[in-house]
Structure formats: structure tokens, C-alpha cells
Amino acid sequence: MKNFITQASRAIVGKKGRWITLGIWVALIVALQLLLPASGDYTDDTTEPLPDDQPSIIAADIMQEYFPSSDGLPGLITWYREDGIQEEDLAAIQELSASLTEDELNAQEAVVPYQDIPYPALQEMISEDGTTFIQTILFQSNVSSDETKEGLTQLTERVNDQLNENPFESSLDSDELVARVTGPAGISVDATELFENADVSLLIGTVVLVLVFLLLIYRSPILPFIPLLAVGAAYAVATPILGWMAKSGIISYDSQGIAIMTVLLFGAGTDYCLFLIARFRLFLYEEQNRLKAIRLALTDTAGVIGISGLTVVSALMALLISQYGTIHNFAVPFGLSIFVMMISSITLVPALLSMIGRMAFYPFVPRTEEMEHKRAKKKNKKVKIHKQSRFWHRIGDFAAQKPIRTIVITLVLLVGSSLFVTQVQYSYDTLSSFPEDTPSRExxxxxxxxxxxxxxxxxxxxxxxxxxxxxxxxxxxxxxxxxxxxxxxxxxxxxxxxxxxxxxxxxxxxxxxxxxxxxxxxxxxxxxxxxxxxxxxxxxxxxxxxDQRSIIETDEFKIIALVVVIISILLLIYLRSITAMIYLVGTVLVSYTSALGLGWVILHYGFDVPSISALIPIYAFVFIAALGEDYNIFMISNIWEKKRKLPLKPAIREGVGQSGGVITSAGVILAGTFAVLTTLPIQVLVQFGLITAIGVLLDTFIVRPLLVPAITSLLGKWAFWPSKQMEKKSADTEN
The missing domain is CATH 3.30.70 (Alpha-Beta Plaits)
Structure with a gap:
């Protein structure tokens, strides 16, 4: 495998290979964009998430077949006047009803003929306090939310023409006539609009945040655009493939899935790029030839990026076992996007870096000592020798030298916050996830x-x-x-x-x-x-x-169990250590429960949120577990690499020192991208973004630099069991 990676690295970053690599990506992007449909054209927000064999769905089919008068998607026009519904208001409702009977709205199924109901009977239909009247319109249940939205838009225009005013925009505390559309039709349209608006703002916010973080980390006007180009290329390749699959009926996805996929792609994709860039920068201080430096960097990191990417892809594809449609439909978009991003990070990124070379880091260009001497002599200046920051070395040394103290301190925090998980309340209420001023909620x-x-x-x-x-x-x-x-x-x-x-x-x-x-x-x-x-x-x-509650609870158990099994198997294959596999999976589990507990404390006690979406545990676990193992793999790989030449404790110090900076940078960017979700008006995304960001930060600043190294140090040679070959090499070195 090492020889294969070395040969592949030579081909990707060679003098001709880098241009061939770039050409393949450009051709692929152009071809897919021209030949395949856009993913956004085939989002489906009306798919029933429950399987056909659920009792409520069977009941719905029975009612549709035997009670056709009740068939349709109800839209409830809520008429309200603070001082009481007046006679002219009822007359206007009758006039609107007659208009809807004679000239149907788009996607309209049926209306209640209020124009045929005598005035005294209409008065009886007003609420007891006299302020509210409900007018029912049935829309076709088998049409898209866009078609229903068109019908509601026509309704608004018709009411405006009839009343010469717009009651749909009147404030609830005004003395004017107010109208709001709620019920399943209104809720469906509002949900679609919220996610449509969120998609664009989320993409812009994520790109800006990643760009700012990369500028702050590398202080270079050039380098930040390399990961962004790689992520953009992966996005441009993955989305038309998703569009084609959706058009062909192979998969289905909704606006929410595409929104989260965008965050995942930028967050995780940037991480993979940073792993490679950090190693490239390190080799530039040792190698004068930039092509050799990028080849060595790619050879060193390709395996780690590959196994990390496969871990995330496998965990995400585990969502396919879900019976709940919303969760099931996330699997392919998420898994495909990460797979394409993994390929981009080990092909397109090194090709671009080999072209730009050291100038990618301008103005803080990494050079060898010999190059610095020549440059200083030429400019008649003092030599600037690069000194690596020792902060993370000191952190690694503390964890290695005082493992018990480190484990106790970190577990007190993690386990303590995990205890709040028992207090979490879950909600299945779609409406409560909307902003309070959403028409259907009002x-x-x-x-x-x-x-x-x-x-x-x-x-x-x-x-x-x-x-x-x-x-x-x-x-x-x-x-x-x-x-x-x-x-x-x-x-x-x-x-x-x-x-x-x-x-x-x-x-x-x-x-x-x-x-x-x-x-x-x-x-x-x-x-x-x-x-x-x-x-x-x-x-x-x-x-x-x-039925949703029953299925989601079952799915949660099955998916979490399967993800744990998948991650365990991949870690075992890569590390060949049962002990390491056990404690690395264990640290991810405690990181997840801690994030869920802390997230609940912040949402419930800080923002008075009575409950969180029942989907959050599944979403958060898959992302925290899969992405957390990325950092686990990168950290432990560095420690084990150093262990071949050093005793265990120095190897831990050097491994944490070398990987701490890049993991911190990657973790902050990843947490930041998920935190962007908290700026959206949709509560389920706010809750998911917050809890996942907390989990990533816990991994970045507590689990990876402290808990994992401390456990490794405490276990000593047993941390590698039964990897006899590595232990033998280490023993030979220590002797």
C-alpha cells in the first residue's frame, strides 16, 4: 500500500501529472454541469417520511379511498379581528368562497361553500370571543409544495383585489382584519420557504467564515482559496450527480438535506485539505524542491485522509438502514459529497500546491535553513530560522507525564455534562421549529x-x-x-x-x-x-x-449501534490494535453524550427551549462520531509514527505537538461551519448546529490533545495490543 501511495503521489504532483490532474477535474466539472441536472431542481419537501406499512399511513389510504370528501391537504385561512369579526368581514369571506368555487386556485381540490351558508349559521361558526373565523380550502395532496405555494400566492392576490388591502400582512395587534394561512398546507409552504432562503444564506455564510478563518490561520492572501477551490470542485461534481440520481428516481432528498450537506462539505472538506497543507508546510522547511515536499506530504497524509474519509462515508451511509424517510434520504447526498471531497483533497489540492509551491504561503514563505542563509546573504540581513511553536508539545507532555490527573480532569467535565442527557425533552412538533412570526405558526x-x-x-x-x-x-x-x-x-x-x-x-x-x-x-x-x-x-x-416517535426511537438504536460497529472495524483494520480501537471509540461516545448534555443546558436554560427535535440525537451522533474519529486517526497516527523512533512518552509529546496545531485549526473551522446553522430561522438546524459544534470543540480541545494521549500513556505497551510488530520496534529503540 505504501508503494502504491508513493507511485500515485508521483503521478499526481509530477510536472505533467499535476496539469493532467487539473485538466481531469475541469473537464469533469464542465461535463457534469452541462449534461446533468442541478440538485436544487429535484429537492422534494413533500415526501412522506413514514413507511407505507405504518398504521397512520394505512389509515390515510383508507380515508383517501373511502372518504374522498376528506381527501386533500387542508389550508386553514384564519380570519381575525381584535375587536371582533364584523358583518362585512363575513360578507367578504362569502364573496371569496364564491370566487374560489367559480375560479379555482392552482392545486385546489375543494372549498367549503360558505356562500351557500345563511348569515346566522356563519355567525355560529365564529369563535366564542367573536374574534376568529376559520375558512377551509383543500389543496391536492399529491402536488409539490411549490404548486401549493402558487395557489396560496393566487389566494393572496385575489383577497387583495377584493378587499383593496392585504390582511395577510396586517399586524396581529392592529385593529384591521388579519388573515393567516395555517394547517398542513400552510405549514408545508412555510417549511419549504424557510429552507429555500436558508440554502443561499447558509452557503454564503459558510464560505465567508471558512475564508476568514483560513486567512487568520495562515495569514496568506493565496492559501485560503486552495481549500475553497477544492471544496467548490467537489460541490460542482457531487451536486449534478445527486440531481441525476433524484431525476432518475434512484434517491430522494429535501431542502434540509442539501443545506446540511453544504455545511458538511465545507467543514469536513477543509479539514482534509488542512491535514495535507500542514504536512506540506512542514516538509518545505526541510526540502528545497517543492515537488519533493508535496510528494512526501501526500505520501504521508493520503492514507490518513483516505481512512478518515471512508470512516465518515461509511458512518453516513449507515443512515440507509433508517425506516424514517427524512433520515434515510440524507445518506447518499452526505456520503457522496464526502467521498468526492476526499478524492479532491488527495488529487486536486496537491496538484494546485505543486503548481503554486512556496508562494501559496506568501508572505510567510516556509524555507529551509540553507535557503534562508542564501536569502539573508543576498539581502545582507540576519538569518531567520523557523522555530516551531512548542505550545502543543507542552500540552502533549503534560498528558503523557500526568495521565491519571489528565484523565480525571477531562472525564469530570465530559461525564458531568453527559448527565444532563437524562433531562433532555424531545419534540415531534414541526410547527414549533418555525420562527414565531411565521404565518402558519401565527x-x-x-x-x-x-x-x-x-x-x-x-x-x-x-x-x-x-x-x-x-x-x-x-x-x-x-x-x-x-x-x-x-x-x-x-x-x-x-x-x-x-x-x-x-x-x-x-x-x-x-x-x-x-x-x-x-x-x-x-x-x-x-x-x-x-x-x-x-x-x-x-x-x-x-x-x-x-408512528414517527416509535420509528425514530428504533432507528436511533440501530443507527448508533451500526455506526459504532463500522467505526470499530475500520479503526481495527487501520491500527491493528483492539485496545486502541476500544478507547478511541469510547472517547467519541463520551464526547457525543457530553455535547448533547451541554447543548441541552444552553438551549433549555439559556434560551428557554422546552424541547429539542427528536431527530437531533441521530444527526448529532453520526456527525460527531464520524468527524471525531477523523481527529482520532490523525492524532494517533502521529503518535504511532513517532513511537517507531522514540519511547512512548516523548512520542506522545511529539505526536501531539506536530498534530495539535492543525487539528485545532481544522476543529475551529469545522465547529464554525456547523455554528453557521444557528443563524438560521429553523430550530431543528439551530439545535443540530449548536450541539454538533460543541461536540467538535470538545474533540478539538479536550478529547484529542488531552484525553486520548493520556489514556495512551497510561496504558503503555497495552495501548498497542496486539500489534506485536510495532511494539517490537519500539522496544528495540528503547533498549
Whole structure:
């Protein structure tokens, strides 16, 4: 393998090879951009995340087939006037309803004919406090959110023309008529818009942050653009491939996945570039020939970058086992982007560095002592000899000489913060992740205050009575958690099927409503048996969330277990040490739990966040574990390399000293890119960005420079067990 890497390095950075490498990348980018579709053209934010065999999805199919009047995506226009809905407001609602009946909106399925309802009956539909009226429009459920958005845009324009004002922009605390669209249609459109706006701002923010960090680290106007070019090239190659795969129906992804992929690509991609650049800079102080220096640097780091990249790719591809569509769909975009970035960092980056050479670091150009002497003599100045910073050597020495003290101090912090994990509350409420001024969230708040939140997303219970004349309205109304039961509806397709609409007491998106529904499901099953009915199906938003909770909890266990197994196997293959594999995986696990605990403390006690998204543990673990092992591999490789020539403790000091600076730089950049997510208006990304950034910083400043070296020092020769060959070489050296 070493010979292969050496030969490949010569080919990539040779006088002709570097230009061939650059030409291949340029040709590949141009071809893919011209021949394949853009990934953004095929994002799908309407994909149902639950499998078809889930009870709530089966219930939805039953209702779609046997109760077509209830088929569609409800959009609830919430009309509100602080001083009370007036007669002219109801007249305007009737006029709008008539207009929608005669001239349908884009993607419109059906409307309630309010124009045919007598005025006294309309007044009865106003909330008890007289402030709020709900007008329902059903949109087609099988269309994209963009088409639904077009329909809502047409609705806004029609209302503006009719009223000569825009109630959709009126403030809630004004005395004017206010309108907001909520319900599944409004929530879907708002979610898509938030992620669409986030995509551009995220890309700009990430590029600027990486550029600033690289300028501060290397103080060179040239070098920062090399990693950015490499990441840009990887992005330009990966995204059209994703677009082609999505267009062909091979994969599916949403706007959220592409947004996170952008952060991952810039963060992890820059890390790989920095590993190579740091080693190149080191060899430039020893070698006059820049081509030899880059060849040696590439030979030294290609294996580490390769195994690090494969570790991340393998961990990300483990998401494919998820039954939950949102998680499952992340696997290929994330894995493919990192794989392409890994190839870019060991081909395009060294080719570019071999072309630019020492001037990449201008004005702080690394030179050998001989070159500095010649330069000083020519300019008649004093010789400037490069002195490596000894800060990280001192950190490594402390961890090596005082391992027990170091382990105790670091574990007190990590384990202490991990204890807060037991207090974390999880949410399955999509709406609560929106900013408070999002139209669908404002509309939901108006409905909750005026009618009760259960009116927004009722639960549907469908019984197959087998032809029996049974009315279960009273029995269903007596169940705990049920606020109201509407009159039963008999299917026009099959009169054996009867549907009841249940309005829950609690917010239908809340954990309390989900707990209530689980009890309702058990009681409804008892009613089916009590009245000897054939079958029962329960559907609706809350029912879907109950299924989501069950699947996500199962996925979390399976994915975390699989990622641990994958990382363990790759570490074992690369390091050939069972002991090292165990404690390196262990440090990543404690880093993850610590990050989750600290993140909860900051979000809950610092920003009064009552709960975090239930998807966060899976997202955060995969990224913290996979990316954390990058630093593990780079650090331990340096220590083991030094161990071939030095006793263990000096090897730890030198290994930490040599890798500490680059790991710190890489970790700060990676944490910064994830922290960019906290500037977005979407709470799930804020929570994910914060917790992952904390995990990366813990890896960078505590686990990698202190805990891992200290454990290695404490274990001594057993840290390498059963790698007999390396231990033998080390023993020979020490003797």
C-alpha cells in the first residue's frame, strides 16, 4: 500500500501529472454541469417520511379511498379581528368562497361553500370571543409544495383585489382584519420557504467564515482559496450527480438535506485539505524542491485522509438502514459529497500546491535553513530560522507525564455534562421549529386561543361496522384526551365504514397529545372488540407523530449501534490494535453524550427551549462520531509514527505537538461551519448546529490533545495490543 501511495503521489504532483490532474477535474466539472441536472431542481419537501406499512399511513389510504370528501391537504385561512369579526368581514369571506368555487386556485381540490351558508349559521361558526373565523380550502395532496405555494400566492392576490388591502400582512395587534394561512398546507409552504432562503444564506455564510478563518490561520492572501477551490470542485461534481440520481428516481432528498450537506462539505472538506497543507508546510522547511515536499506530504497524509474519509462515508451511509424517510434520504447526498471531497483533497489540492509551491504561503514563505542563509546573504540581513511553536508539545507532555490527573480532569467535565442527557425533552412538533412570526405558526396560535388547538388537526377514527347500526359518538367523547367528537360520516363508497373526527384536548402536535392518543388507540381497540366490529383505523397528524416517535426511537438504536460497529472495524483494520480501537471509540461516545448534555443546558436554560427535535440525537451522533474519529486517526497516527523512533512518552509529546496545531485549526473551522446553522430561522438546524459544534470543540480541545494521549500513556505497551510488530520496534529503540 505504501508503494502504491508513493507511485500515485508521483503521478499526481509530477510536472505533467499535476496539469493532467487539473485538466481531469475541469473537464469533469464542465461535463457534469452541462449534461446533468442541478440538485436544487429535484429537492422534494413533500415526501412522506413514514413507511407505507405504518398504521397512520394505512389509515390515510383508507380515508383517501373511502372518504374522498376528506381527501386533500387542508389550508386553514384564519380570519381575525381584535375587536371582533364584523358583518362585512363575513360578507367578504362569502364573496371569496364564491370566487374560489367559480375560479379555482392552482392545486385546489375543494372549498367549503360558505356562500351557500345563511348569515346566522356563519355567525355560529365564529369563535366564542367573536374574534376568529376559520375558512377551509383543500389543496391536492399529491402536488409539490411549490404548486401549493402558487395557489396560496393566487389566494393572496385575489383577497387583495377584493378587499383593496392585504390582511395577510396586517399586524396581529392592529385593529384591521388579519388573515393567516395555517394547517398542513400552510405549514408545508412555510417549511419549504424557510429552507429555500436558508440554502443561499447558509452557503454564503459558510464560505465567508471558512475564508476568514483560513486567512487568520495562515495569514496568506493565496492559501485560503486552495481549500475553497477544492471544496467548490467537489460541490460542482457531487451536486449534478445527486440531481441525476433524484431525476432518475434512484434517491430522494429535501431542502434540509442539501443545506446540511453544504455545511458538511465545507467543514469536513477543509479539514482534509488542512491535514495535507500542514504536512506540506512542514516538509518545505526541510526540502528545497517543492515537488519533493508535496510528494512526501501526500505520501504521508493520503492514507490518513483516505481512512478518515471512508470512516465518515461509511458512518453516513449507515443512515440507509433508517425506516424514517427524512433520515434515510440524507445518506447518499452526505456520503457522496464526502467521498468526492476526499478524492479532491488527495488529487486536486496537491496538484494546485505543486503548481503554486512556496508562494501559496506568501508572505510567510516556509524555507529551509540553507535557503534562508542564501536569502539573508543576498539581502545582507540576519538569518531567520523557523522555530516551531512548542505550545502543543507542552500540552502533549503534560498528558503523557500526568495521565491519571489528565484523565480525571477531562472525564469530570465530559461525564458531568453527559448527565444532563437524562433531562433532555424531545419534540415531534414541526410547527414549533418555525420562527414565531411565521404565518402558519401565527395562524395556529390564533386558532388555539380562539377555538382550542385540537381543532387544527383532528384525529380520524374509521370503523368497519360490518353493516351493524352502531353509534360510538358518546363512547368516544368520554375517552381521556378527547375534547369533542363530530357527527359520524358514513362512506359513500362502502356504507360499512364510518368515520369519526376527534378533537383532542391538547395541542395535536404536542407530546401530551401523542401520549393521550396512544391511550385512545388502546381504548378504541377495546371498543372494536366490545361491539364486535371488523376493523378500526386511526389517522391524522397526531397519529402520524405517534408512528414517527416509535420509528425514530428504533432507528436511533440501530443507527448508533451500526455506526459504532463500522467505526470499530475500520479503526481495527487501520491500527491493528483492539485496545486502541476500544478507547478511541469510547472517547467519541463520551464526547457525543457530553455535547448533547451541554447543548441541552444552553438551549433549555439559556434560551428557554422546552424541547429539542427528536431527530437531533441521530444527526448529532453520526456527525460527531464520524468527524471525531477523523481527529482520532490523525492524532494517533502521529503518535504511532513517532513511537517507531522514540519511547512512548516523548512520542506522545511529539505526536501531539506536530498534530495539535492543525487539528485545532481544522476543529475551529469545522465547529464554525456547523455554528453557521444557528443563524438560521429553523430550530431543528439551530439545535443540530449548536450541539454538533460543541461536540467538535470538545474533540478539538479536550478529547484529542488531552484525553486520548493520556489514556495512551497510561496504558503503555497495552495501548498497542496486539500489534506485536510495532511494539517490537519500539522496544528495540528503547533498549
Amino acid at each position: 395562524g395556529f396560535a390564533l386558532i388555539s386561543d380562539a377555538f382550542g388547538s385540537g381543532d387544527l388537526a383532528p384525529v380520524q377514527v374509521v370503523f368497519d361496522t360490518g353493516g351493524e347500526d352502531v353509534d360510538l359518538t358518546e363512547e368516544l367523547g368520554e375517552l381521556g384526551g378527547v375534547y369533542n367528537v363530530e357527527e359520524p360520516e358514513v362512506s359513500e363508497v362502502d356504507d360499512h365504514l364510518v368515520m369519526y373526527q376527534l378533537e383532542l384536548t391538547e395541542n395535536p402536535y404536542s407530546n401530551e397529545a401523542m401520549d393521550d392518543l396512544e391511550a385512545i388507540q388502546a381504548n378504541v381497540a377495546d371498543l372494536k372488540d366490545q361491539y364486535n366490529l371488523n376493523e378500526v383505523w386511526i389517522g391524522g397528524q397526531t397519529a402520524e407523530q405517534v
